[in-house]
Amino acid sequence: MGEGWRGGRGLDQRATFWFIYLPPLIWLGIFFALPVLLMAAFSFRPDMRGDFLQLWTPTLDQYASVASTISYLRLLKDSIIIALGIGVATVVLAYPLAYFLALRAGSRAGFYLVLLLVPFWTSYLLRVMAWKILLGTEGVINSLLIYLNVIHEPLTALLYNRAAVILTLIYVWIPFAALPILAALQRIDPILFEAAADLGARPLRQFTRITLPLSLPGVFAAFFMVFIPTVGEYVTPLLVGGSRGFLYGNIIQDFFTKASNWPLGSALSMIMLATTMILVLLATRLIDLRQLFE
Amino acid sequence: MNTQRTSIPLSIYYFGLIMLLYLPIAFLFLFSVNSTASLSFPIKHLTFDWYQKLFSADAVLRSARNSLVVALGSSFAATILGTMVSILMLRYRFRGQNILVALAVLPLIVPYIVLAVALLLLFSVLHIDRSLWTVGIAHTVVALPYALLIIASRLAGFDSSLEEAAMDLGADYPTTLRRIVLPLIFPAMVSAWLTAFTVSFDEFALALFLAGTQPTFPVYLFSQLRFANRLPIMIALAVLLMIGTLTLVFLAERFRQREA
Numbered sequence: 385m386g387e388g389w390r391g392g393r394g395l396d397q398r399a400t401f402w403f404i405y406l407p408p409l410i411w412l413g414i415f416f417a418l419p420v421l422l423m424a425a426f427s428f429r430p431d432m433r434g435d436f437l438q439l440w441t442p443t444l445d446q447y448a449s450v451a452s453t454i455s456y457l458r459l460l461k462d463s464i465i466i467a468l469g470i471g472v473a474t475v476v477l478a479y480p481l482a483y484f485l486a487l488r489a490g491s492r493a494g495f496y497l498v499l500l501l502v503p504f505w506t507s508y509l510l511r512v513m514a515w516k517i518l519l520g521t522e523g524v525i526n527s528l529l530i531y532l533n534v535i536h537e538p539l540t541a542l543l544y545n546r547a548a549v550i551l552t553l554i555y556v557w558i559p560f561a562a563l564p565i566l567a568a569l570q571r572i573d574p575i576l577f578e579a580a581a582d583l584g585a586r587p588l589r590q591f592t593r594i595t596l597p598l599s600l601p602g603v604f605a606a607f608f609m610v611f612i613p614t615v616g617e618y619v620t621p622l623l624v625g626g627s628r629g630f631l632y633g634n635i636i637q638d639f640f641t642k643a644s645n646w647p648l649g650s651a652l653s654m655i656m657l658a659t660t661m662i663l664v665l666l667a668t669r670l671i672d673l674r675q676l677f678e
Numbered sequence: 679m680n681t682q683r684t685s686i687p688l689s690i691y692y693f694g695l696i697m698l699l700y701l702p703i704a705f706l707f708l709f710s711v712n713s714t715a716s717l718s719f720p721i722k723h724l725t726f727d728w729y730q731k732l733f734s735a736d737a738v739l740r741s742a743r744n745s746l747v748v749a750l751g752s753s754f755a756a757t758i759l760g761t762m763v764s765i766l767m768l769r770y771r772f773r774g775q776n777i778l779v780a781l782a783v784l785p786l787i788v789p790y791i792v793l794a795v796a797l798l799l800l801f802s803v804l805h806i807d808r809s810l811w812t813v814g815i816a817h818t819v820v821a822l823p824y825a826l827l828i829i830a831s832r833l834a835g836f837d838s839s840l841e842e843a844a845m846d847l848g849a850d851y852p853t854t855l856r857r858i859v860l861p862l863i864f865p866a867m868v869s870a871w872l873t874a875f876t877v878s879f880d881e882f883a884l885a886l887f888l889a890g891t892q893p894t895f896p897v898y899l900f901s902q903l904r905f906a907n908r909l910p911i912m913i914a915l916a917v918l919l920m921i922g923t924l925t926l927v928f929l930a931e932r933f934r935q936r937e938a
Contacts, residue, residue, distance in 0.1 A: 397851040401770060404762040405778075408822075411759055412781040416819050419796035420788075426799055477695070484692045488685050496692070498931070503699040505927050509882050509896045510916045513903070514702030517709060524705055558699065608787070616789020619883050623903070633791040640795045640887070649795060657792050664787050 420657070427650035446651035456635060456652065463632035464659065466546065467615035470553050471607045477554070478561035478606060483595075485562070486569035497566070504559035512623050515552045519543040519624065544626030552624050553614055561606040568602025569595070604667055612660055632656060710914040728914040738915055741898035745879055748810050748894055752817035753874035757867055759818070760825025760874075764833050765859065767826075769841070786823040790883040793819065798887050808890030816884040821874035828873060832866035833859075865933065872930035876923055895919065 428442040450456050481500060485493045503511065518524045519542040526538040542548065572595065580590045618633030625631070636656065639649030713725045732738060763782045766775065785793065797816050801808060840862070844854045860867075882896035889897045899916065902908050 400851045400855065401766075401772070404765055405772075408759045408763050408766075408782065409778060411755075411818070412778075412822075415797070415800070415815050416781060416785060416793075419793070419800040422799050422803060423792075423796040480688060480691050481695060484685070484688045488688055489692075498928075499696055500699075501927070502924060503703060505876065505923055506703055506920050507880050507896065507916055507923075509880075509899055510706060510913070510920070511702060513913075514706045517705055518702055555699070555702070558695070612787055612789060616791040618791050619886075633789070636791050636795060640798060646795075646799065650799070653792050653795050656789060660787060660789060 423650045424654055426647055427654045429647040429650075432644065432646055446648050447655075449648060450651055450655065456632075459630070459632045459635060460655065460659070463615055463617075466550060466631065467611050467617075470550060470557070470614050471611040474554050474557045474561045474610045475565070475603055475606050478558050479565055479599075479603070481558070481562045482565035482569055482599075482602075485566055486572075487595075500559050500562060508556065509619070509623075511556055512552055512620050515548065515555070516543065516624055519548055543624055544628060546625065546629045549617075549621050549625040549629045549631070552620055553617065556620075557610045557614070561610050564605035564609060565599060565602040568599040568605075572598045604670070608664065608667060611663070615660060616656060706913055707917055710910055710917050712910065728910040729918075732911050732914050732918075735911055738898065738911060741893050741895045742915060742919065744810055744892050745895040748814045748817060748885075749875045749879040752814040752821060752878045753871050755814075755818045756821035756825045756874040757829075757871040759822055760829050760870055761860075761863065761867060763822075763826050764830040764863070765855070767830055768833050769838060769859075782826050783823050785820050790820070794884045794887040797884070801888070808888050810889075810892050810894075812888040812890070813885045813894060814878075816888050817874075817878035817881055820881070820884065821877045824873050824877060825870035828870040829863055829866045832863050836862055868933055869930055872926055876927065879919075879923065 427446055428444070429440050430443045430445055485497055485500075489496050516523070520526070521538040521540055521543070523543070525542060526535075529535045530538065576594050576598075577590055580594055585593065616633045617631055618637045621629045621631050621634050632652070633656075636649050636652050639645045639652065643649075710728055711724045711726060713723050713727070760782075763778065766772075767779050793816065797812070797819075798808075801812050806812065841854050841858050844858050845851065849857065880896065881894075882900065885894045885897050886900065893901060895915070899912050902912055
């Protein structure tokens with residue numbers, strides 16, 4: 385077990401090992417692994433009756449009921465597609481930002497980066513709410529258009545639908561998505577560009593053959609840093625989506641709050657967890673994510 | 679060198695998008711100094727009344743204090759745990775090492791709603807009432823991966839020869855950790871702590887499920903959204919908190935650059 389970095393330096397190092405090993409292990413065991421296992425167990429429960437710790441006969445009823453409810457499956461499919469779309473759109477919009485900072489901004493890059501990050505460090509809930517203030521029926525856009533006599537009745541189609549959710553989330557994620565792409569671009573050795581130019585490669589070809597391939601790990605990281613929180617998103621739909629803008633996360637939330645059907649909620653939650661895990665695993669087969677942390 | 683060419687279309691794109699990103703925030707600020715509780719054009723007159731009213735709004739201030747307590751506690755715990763896992767990851771070799779590191783990084787790829795309901799289940803099964811503690815525990819779990827990545831990347835930058843030298847000179851391992859390793863990674867620990875702090879301070883999706891009767895600021899803000907006339911006060915506080923967060927972030931960045 386606790387062999388040190390020099391192959392066991394004696395008792396004090398072994399004692400130190402347990403001292404720094406047990407706290408994180410216990411913490412993560414109780415507050416991360418155990419709750420997820422409990423949720424898995426709960427998803428095989430037939431109903432909410434009886435005490436939480438009472439034994440029950442495992443059943444696949446909850447999963448069967450998810451599988452037979454078209455609206456859940458459609459919401460899952462929609463949420464995955466919307467999260468994929470938001471992920472792609474955000475990465476595409478953020479890439480030029482990172483490219484500019486890494487390769488074109490020169491000595492002022494640090495200051496420009498801070499400018500980009502200020503919105504990101506602003507309260508998430510507040511930025512979502514800002515869109516509500518902008519898009520609402522008595523909001524900025526409507527009152528401005530009425531004031532300018534462009535329209536006479538407020539437009540109601542701006543808020544409380546999926547388009548509002550998608551717009552808001554892309555807005556929220558853009559600065560965040562630029563960071564891993566920026567990190568990947570900054571790691572490219574400038575000598576590669578010189579070599580390519582010396583060999584006669586035009587800028588476009590330099591981009592497609594050097595810059596883009598070498599920045600792909602950052603692009604994938606950015607995509608997942610957007611995709612994972614988005615696929616489980618329930619807050620933004622609550623604020624700007626309304627019932628027409630609800631996503632899969634909202635039904636999980638409903639079953640743990642209003643509807644109070646925790647076994648079904650657990651099953652829905654396990655399906656979401658499995659979906660994200662599978663997608664992340666697929667991505668790690670496509671690309672070695674470890675190089676991001678080097 | 680051709681890599682530092684300036685590009686006009688790219689700069690237009692960059693600063694254009696930056697302006698778009700600032701626009702909604704600018705409207706928020708406008709909202710907090712607007713005399714009426716709905717932001718409609720034309721704006722009639724500007725006032726700092728909402729900021730004054732804020733300081734007599736007890737519940738609002740209490741929720742901000744709750745957020746502060748949770749963020750201080752959870753960022754401290756996440757930094758300590760992150761330091762421990764970093765040292766275990768880079769200075770030890772033991773069975774189950776990969777499992778521990780995976781456990782510490784995995785919260786990064788678990789959607790918050792899943793973690794929120796799983797923790798809600800755990801606390802219900804254990805008959806633990808929801809409180810600031812339960813929110814703080816959840817925030818520690820989600821902040822730990824950030825702390826780990828920040829601290830581990832600094833620790834990975836030092837080879838272990840300094841530690842070996844200390845031990846060859848007779849220092850025991852705890853002393854080596856305390857006198858050599860911790861001072862070396864201290865800047866990263868500060869930066870990890872600040873990152874964890876901002877992760878927690880602003881967090882809503884977990885807190886909504888786990889806060890119980892003591893709302894954090896985002897949870898309280900959310901509960902007040904229905905009452906249009908209270909909105910400007912909330913936004914006034916949010917603007918102040920935003921200025922506070924930004925100050926912290928700038929301090930963290932300056933600290934990191936000075937130490938780097």
